[in-house]
Amino acid sequence: DADVTQTPRNRITKTGKRIMLECSQTKGHDRMYWYRQDPGLGLRLIYYSFDVKDINKGEISDGYSVSRQAQAKFSLSLESAIPNQTALYFCATSATGQSFSYEQYFGPGTRLTVT
Amino acid sequence: GQNIDQPTEMTATEGAIVQINCTYQTSGFNGLFWYQQHAGEAPTFLSYNVLDGLEEKGRFSSFLSRSKGYSYLLLKELQMKDSASYLCASGAGSYQLTFGKGTKLSVIP
Numbered sequence: 202d203a204d205v206t207q208t209p210r211n212r213i214t215k216t217g218k219r220i221m222l223e224c225s226q227t228k229g230h231d232r233m234y235w236y237r238q239d240p241g242l243g244l245r246l247i248y249y250s251f252d253v254k255d256i257n258k259g260e261i262s263d264g265y266s267v268s269r270q271a272q273a274k275f276s277l278s279l280e281s282a283i284p285n286q287t288a289l290y291f292c293a294t295s296a297t298g299q300s301f302s303y304e305q306y307f308g309p310g311t312r313l314t315v316t
Numbered sequence: 317g318q319n320i321d322q323p324t325e326m327t328a329t330e331g332a333i334v335q336i337n338c339t340y341q342t343s344g345f346n347g348l349f350w351y352q353q354h355a356g357e358a359p360t361f362l363s364y365n366v367l368d369g370l371e372e373k374g375r376f377s378s379f380l381s382r383s384k385g386y387s388y389l390l391l392k393e394l395q396m397k398d399s400a401s402y403l404c405a406s407g408a409g410s411y412q413l414t415f416g417k418g419t420k421l422s423v424i425p
Contacts, residue, residue: 236415243417244359244403259412291358304349305413307358 209293213314214282218305222277222311226290233275234305235259235267237288244291250275251297256286264310282315289313320416322404327422333392338404338421342385346408348377350389353418354400360401362389391421399423 205226212221235247246259248267256267268276275278278308279286289312293305321339328334340348347366351359363389365371365380377390389402401418408414 241409241417242414246414249412276417289356304361304364307360309355309358 202307205292205294205306207311209311210309211312213316215316216258216283220279220282220313222290222313224308226273226274226294228294228296228306230296231272232293233269234293236291236293237261237276238291240289247277256288266300284315287313287315317374320404320406320414322416322419324417326424327424328394330396330423330425332393332394333390334394334421336389336421337386338416340385340404340406342382345382345406346406348380348387349405349407351403351405351411352400353403358376359403368370396423
């Protein structure tokens with residue numbers, strides 16, 4: 202079974218709709234991240250969380266919100282989707298205190314299309 | 317900031333050696349990562365350098381020079397399956413990674 206899972210894997214939605222992307226992990230990691238990836242722009246950090254009570258904005262948080270419901274779950278919401286939010290979204294996790302404390306493990310990605 | 321610069325695309329021949337370079341800003345630096353990403357898939361960890369020098373792992377090696385803000389990934393005995401994007405990422409404070417835009421490597425017969 203995958204250590205980091207994302208649902209849905211693909212989603213097509215209309216402009217103005219609210220949508221939630223979910224991420225779950227069984228790695229026992231305390232840190233979780235949401236990125237988006239666009240052709241030619243690389244991976245950009247949207248939000249990150251170091252534990253259940255900690256939420257931080259990343260490079261491109263406008264238009265997004267997150268919820269850390271439990272250590273293992275981190276959700277990303279688009280309150281009112283717009284076409285330029287069409288992208289590949291990745292969830293990632295990492296653990297405090299390991300030798301590679303920065304190493305991040307990625308979920309399989311969610312391909313979101315906003316029409 | 318941790319601006320990362322790496323070439324956009326490279327092409328190399330099966331069986332050959334290719335070097336992918338990466339430069340980064342050195343302020344607050346805490347380590348340099350390389351990830352491999354096949355099209356439409358998740359990035360997967362390749363290597364981590366925090367000290368100067370060369371780290372070898374099978375066909376892949378990674379080099380770091382902290383004073384120069386420079387790293388490279390060396391791929392030997394290229395195989396067709398090595399066709400992928402290679403992402404350079406710099407670690408800074410708060411355990412965040414800043415990723416470069418990636419280098420798309422095409423391996424040709």
